[in-house]
Amino acid sequence: MEVLHSTTTTTWHQACTVEDIPADGGACVLIEGRQIAIFNFSRRNEWFATDNQCPHRHQMVLSRGIIGSQGEEPKVACPFHKKTFSLRDGSCLNDEQYSIATYPIEIRGGVVYVEV
Amino acid sequence: MSTSTETRVVVIGNGMVGYKFCEKLIAKEKTHFRLTVFGEESQVAYDRVHLSEYFAGKSADDLLMAPRDWYSENGIELYTGDPVVDIDRERKQVRSHHGLVVGYDYLILATGSGAFVPPVDGVEKDGVFVYRTLEDLDLIQSYARKARKGAVIGGGLLGLEAAKALLDLGVEEAHVVEFASRLMPRQIDDAGSGILQRQLESLGLQIHLNKSTQLIQGTDRIEGLQFADGTELPVDMLIISAGIRPRDELAKIAGLETHPRGGIMVNDQLQTSDPSIFAIGECALVHQMIYGLVAPGYEMAEVVASQLIGNARSFKPFDMSTKLKLIGVDVASFGNPFAQEPDCRTITYDNKAKGVYKRINVSSDGKTLLGGILVGDAEQYNMLLQTCKNLTILPPNPEDLILGSRGGEEAGVGVMGLPDEALICSCEALTKGQLCHEISENGQNTVEALKKSTKACTGCGGCTPLVKDLIQGVMKQQGLYVRNTICEHFDYTRQEVLDLIKINQLTTYNEVLNHLGKGDGCETCKPLVGSVLASLWNENILQKDRAVIQDSNDRYLANIQKGGTYSVVPRIPGGEITPDKLITIGQVAKRYGLYTKITGGQRIDMFGAHVSDLPLIWEELIEAGFESGHAYGKALRTVKSCVGSTWCRFGVQDSVSFAIELEERYKGIRAPHKFKSGVSGCIRECAEAQSKDFGVIATEKGWNLYVGGNGGSKPQHAQLLAADVDKETCTRLIDRFLMFYIKTADPLTRTATWLNKLEGGMSYLKAVVVDDVLGIVADLEKEMQLLVDTYHCEWKEVVENPELRKRFSHFVNVPEQKDPTVQFDSMRNQTKARDWKTVS
Ligand code: SRM
Ligand SMILES: Cc1cc2nc3c(=O)[nH]c(=O)nc-3n(C[C@H](O)[C@H](O)[C@H](O)COP(=O)(O)OP(=O)(O)OC[C@H]3O[C@@H](n4cnc5c(N)ncnc54)[C@H](O)[C@@H]3O)c2cc1C
Numbered sequence: 001m002e003v004l005h006s007t008t009t010t011t012w013h014q015a016c017t018v019e020d021i022p023a024d025g026g027a028c029v030l031i032e033g034r035q036i037a038i039f040n041f042s043r044r045n046e047w048f049a050t051d052n053q054c055p056h057r058h059q060m061v062l063s064r065g066i067i068g069s070q071g072e073e074p075k076v077a078c079p080f081h082k083k084t085f086s087l088r089d090g091s092c093l094n095d096e097q098y099s100i101a102t103y104p105i106e107i108r109g110g111v112v113y114v115e116v
Numbered sequence: 117m118s119t120s121t122e123t124r125v126v127v128i129g130n131g132m133v134g135y136k137f138c139e140k141l142i143a144k145e146k147t148h149f150r151l152t153v154f155g156e157e158s159q160v161a162y163d164r165v166h167l168s169e170y171f172a173g174k175s176a177d178d179l180l181m182a183p184r185d186w187y188s189e190n191g192i193e194l195y196t197g198d199p200v201v202d203i204d205r206e207r208k209q210v211r212s213h214h215g216l217v218v219g220y221d222y223l224i225l226a227t228g229s230g231a232f233v234p235p236v237d238g239v240e241k242d243g244v245f246v247y248r249t250l251e252d253l254d255l256i257q258s259y260a261r262k263a264r265k266g267a268v269i270g271g272g273l274l275g276l277e278a279a280k281a282l283l284d285l286g287v288e289e290a291h292v293v294e295f296a297s298r299l300m301p302r303q304i305d306d307a308g309s310g311i312l313q314r315q316l317e318s319l320g321l322q323i324h325l326n327k328s329t330q331l332i333q334g335t336d337r338i339e340g341l342q343f344a345d346g347t348e349l350p351v352d353m354l355i356i357s358a359g360i361r362p363r364d365e366l367a368k369i370a371g372l373e374t375h376p377r378g379g380i381m382v383n384d385q386l387q388t389s390d391p392s393i394f395a396i397g398e399c400a401l402v403h404q405m406i407y408g409l410v411a412p413g414y415e416m417a418e419v420v421a422s423q424l425i426g427n428a429r430s431f432k433p434f435d436m437s438t439k440l441k442l443i444g445v446d447v448a449s450f451g452n453p454f455a456q457e458p459d460c461r462t463i464t465y466d467n468k469a470k471g472v473y474k475r476i477n478v479s480s481d482g483k484t485l486l487g488g489i490l491v492g493d494a495e496q497y498n499m500l501l502q503t504c505k506n507l508t509i510l511p512p513n514p515e516d517l518i519l520g521s522r523g524g525e526e527a528g529v530g531v532m533g534l535p536d537e538a539l540i541c542s543c544e545a546l547t548k549g550q551l552c553h554e555i556s557e558n559g560q561n562t563v564e565a566l567k568k569s570t571k572a573c574t575g576c577g578g579c580t581p582l583v584k585d586l587i588q589g590v591m592k593q594q595g596l597y598v599r600n601t602i603c604e605h606f607d608y609t610r611q612e613v614l615d616l617i618k619i620n621q622l623t624t625y626n627e628v629l630n631h632l633g634k635g636d637g638c639e640t641c642k643p644l645v646g647s648v649l650a651s652l653w654n655e656n657i658l659q660k661d662r663a664v665i666q667d668s669n670d671r672y673l674a675n676i677q678k679g680g681t682y683s684v685v686p687r688i689p690g691g692e693i694t695p696d697k698l699i700t701i702g703q704v705a706k707r708y709g710l711y712t713k714i715t716g717g718q719r720i721d722m723f724g725a726h727v728s729d730l731p732l733i734w735e736e737l738i739e740a741g742f743e744s745g746h747a748y749g750k751a752l753r754t755v756k757s758c759v760g761s762t763w764c765r766f767g768v769q770d771s772v773s774f775a776i777e778l779e780e781r782y783k784g785i786r787a788p789h790k791f792k793s794g795v796s797g798c799i800r801e802c803a804e805a806q807s808k809d810f811g812v813i814a815t816e817k818g819w820n821l822y823v824g825g826n827g828g829s830k831p832q833h834a835q836l837l838a839a840d841v842d843k844e845t846c847t848r849l850i851d852r853f854l855m856f857y858i859k860t861a862d863p864l865t866r867t868a869t870w871l872n873k874l875e876g877g878m879s880y881l882k883a884v885v886v887d888d889v890l891g892i893v894a895d896l897e898k899e900m901q902l903l904v905d906t907y908h909c910e911w912k913e914v915v916e917n918p919e920l921r922k923r924f925s926h927f928v929n930v931p932e933q934k935d936p937t938v939q940f941d942s943m944r945n946q947t948k949a950r951d952w953k954t955v956s
């Protein structure tokens with residue numbers, strides 16, 4: 001994968017193209033062995049990247065979840081038991097004990113870049 | 117680093133009550149105290165009451181009272197896996213096993229209890245367990261894998277729970293051995309025990325009463341039990357649940373007063389013989405007794421926490437009413453269950469056929485409820501308990517309380533009739549008044565919200581039904597209940613949204629949201645709108661912007677399973693299948709490594725398909741003439757059939773043909789919930805048509821049509837809509853019935869629940885779909901015909917459409933790679949999904 005610039009611990013990776021991710025939905029990419037969920041929240045004109053694994057039952061499914069909003073907060077609901085996570089900071093909105101990691105994401109020239 | 121103003125509090129024991137004490141103390145006063153907690157178990161405090169759910173799939177983490185971080189965030193020093201071994205009362209300090217010495221101003225003993233193990237020869241043998249900690253459960257679980265016969269000594273509350281766990285762990289024989297002449301001797305009477313015993317036997321438990329165990333046989337590991345009456349019982353594992361023994365050993369070493377039969381002696385303030393040391397929970401002997409339940413323990417935590425911040429409080433005798441959970445049979449006792457004439461009037465209801473026994477003890481003047489027992493049906497437990505505790509004046513016919521409303525209003529006193537002081541959640545000591553205030557003034561009008569703001573329903577969970585009623589009651593009083601709107605994005609009911617989408621001719625989610633809603637939608641309104649769009653226009657559910665609004669099952673046209681793989685159910689109309697098609701299923705399952713099972717709906721399910729294999733699997737199935745079975749959709753499932761007049765000597769009509777016709781007609785149609793059907797060839801009803809959303813039974817003259825049946829957790833028989841009609845009439849009536857349901861039901865409501873809620877019930881339904889009082893049946897039929905005419909197989913469309921097909925991969929950047937975290941285990945020569953717990 002093409003490396004744009006690197007900091008001490010993370011690197012920007014070319015993840016996929018814009019067309020790979022359905023509008024107002026998500027899909028999963030594999031980056032150096034890690035599963036990252038990418039969401040194209042086209043209704044808000046925003047992109048998000050998070051862990052693909054739901055911490056509740058360790059299922060690799062968050063990219064298949066339905067996205068939406070709670071108040072102003074963009075969120076994704078896990079398909080399994082509907083734990084919902086903020087796409088901004090990864091906190092779980094209906095169960096304080098869980099959270100997921102989120103990653104910086106950028107779109108340049110139709111390509112999706114994620115910093116992992 | 118204690119300053120002179122800080123009070124140092126040390127808690128020994130990080131169990132349920134020790135934890136609750138910390139929570140209560142810091143909620144009252146955070147800065148003034150320096151709290152240190154020692155726990156013997158390596159886990160931080162967890163919910164012991166729901167321990168058995170560990171076997172049902174809850175992880176140790178799910179059971180935690182609070183995550184480990186909670187302690188540091190609240191400035192509490194926590195040492196787990198490090199029991200206190202000595203208390204120096206002179207110097208006021210404790211010493212832990214690892215040698216840590218910590219001084220205290222106040223010391224709280226919350227050491228709980230351990231299982232009481234009677235002095236029977238052989239208890240040290242391998243395969244003998246107690247049932248108290250997570251560690252015990254791990255040991256039991258791994259031993260049970262190789263055990264075939266298990267027994268539990270003790271037929272009390274915990275013993276029965278442990279016995280059920282043995283069954284769930286898959287041992288072939290599970291026995292309960294009880295010393296007394298009845299089960300749960302402290303909670304229920306002989307008659308109740310008799311009913312309970314029969315119910316448990318039907319679950320597969322074997323019960324042995326009046327048995328005193330003398331010897332545990334075997335050399336190193338247990339091989340059997342020998343009883344005082346000379347009989348024997350061969351078993352290869354045993355759980356002892358013969359009572360509890362308070363953990364007072366540390367108190368004894370420290371020279372505190374303990375009771376000869378166990379328990380740390382405390383006064384009403386819960387002080388031990390040393391005034392700076394308190395004992396709470398199951399280790400404390402107060403009012404001459406050990407309270408072996410969590411709610412009184414929590415109240416003790418409250419009493420001591422209040423005293424430490426300077427409020428005088430004492431511990432009052434506590435209600436010991438209990439409801440048995442988990443076992444699959446309702447059992448409850450409350451107040452004084454054993455009160456007898458002439459002190460009271462006893463009313464009993466004993467229905468052996470149904471396995472229900474109820475007893476209430478009413479005061480001699482008939483005014484108040486003293487106590488009672490419920491076996492087999494404990495639905496009225498919460499109400500009865502409240503009626504008893506609050507000394508509510510009884511209705512003129514107190515038997516109505518247990519016989520239920522026989523036509524008309526709910527008997528007795530509804531939750532809204534209780535006084536404000538009535539204790540609703542006894543674990544958290546919340547009264548009706550407090551909860552109502554929280555609901556009406558602070559707007560916490562869901563169980564989830566109340567859990568967060570008050571902690572109601574978070575302890576034993578027994579109050580949840582009552583809390584739900586309370587929410588409804590309060591909302592009704594405020595005139596709020598009437599509209600069941602969808603979510604924060606749509607201020608409409610499902611029926612209103614359906615009508616508006618139709619009038620405005622909207623076909624995509626974003627159009628609907630722009631026209632009728634606000635915000636960005638969510639997992640509640642998106643699938644709902646998806647279903648309504650499908651019910652109205654029947655366009656492909658994955659096209660335009662619709663794929664991403666579907667629940668995972670609909671989005672992938674398959675059912676998501678543990679581990680993230682999918683199951684595939686091809687349609688097998690009426691359950692009829694050719695040998696060639698059976699062979700194809702076998703070949704496909706073999707090729708893709710799928711687990712196969714005959715479903716409860718007369719067809720075959722193939723489990724464990726990777727998302728990227730789905731289109732390939734469908735392609736092969738379609739090739740052989742199969743279509744989607746819509747097992748993933750809120751749509752028609754199966755029309756079950758019996759073999760009928762073509763083969764059966766009793767059949768009066770061809771039920772298989774009619775079942776196939778009906779299944780072909782209604783397949784793929786989206787509805788508020790799934791719907792099912794059955795067609796039986798005669799009155800013997802082998803297709804169980806009366807348990808279906810619509811069911812047809814052949815008669816000599818034609819067909820009887822039943823609607824509104826349901827299996828599931830609240831089974832209900834379907835009711836007759838029309839008798840002796842011909843096939844065409846029958847089909848037309850079903851068209852109207854289904855379409856009326858689709859257009860008016862709340863989301864995720866089966867036909868049975870819809871019909872129960874429909875004002876006017878069955879006679880109104882008949883008036884609408886048979887007699888056409890609303891003048892809409894022509895429209896209903898037309899709308900249904902549109903859906904029938906626009907049917908398409910969704911699998912086929914994906915297989916043939918490269919755009920849609922592309923979405924069926926796990927990684928969009930490496931579509932050929934499957935999810936490497938998916939793991940299977942093998943079982944009986946097939947695969948199964950790896951259990952949640954062991955995946956990480
Ligand atoms: C596969 C099957 C079990 C089996 O191995 O036999 C099954 C499996 C599931 N059932 Fe069922 N039910 C199956 C027959 C039944 C039956 C029996 C029947 O249809 O004759 C019933 C009772 C009859 C009824 O529905 O009235 C049944 C009542 C339920 C219910 C309770 C519905 C209710 O109204 O209370 C649910 C929960 C729900 O739908 O919300 C449920 C939900 C489920 C779900 C969808 C749970 C889930 O969300 O994952 C399971 C999907 C597993 C999967 O991926 O395939 N299943 N389920 C059966 C599929 C039949 C088929 O060929 O389509
Ligand atoms: C399977 C099961 C089901 C139950 N079901 C119900 C129910 O349905 N309803 C109900 O009300 N109650 C139920 N109970 C009882 C309930 O769990 C107890 O009443 C409650 O846990 C008591 O809390 P506690 O803190 O006093 O004791 P515990 O929860 O036992 O905690 C005491 C802790 O102190 C530790 N400890 C002991 N000595 C020391 C030491 N010297 N140093 C440091 N730590 C020490 C122990 O290891 C333990 O972790 C059930 C119990 C079990 C086992």
Ligand code: SF4
Pocket residue numbers: none
């Ligand atoms: S009863 Fe139905 S929902 Fe429950 S485990 Fe069985 S298949 Fe799943």
Ligand code: FES
Pocket residue numbers: 054055056057058059078079080081082083
């Ligand atoms: S696995 Fe995500 S909510 Fe349970």
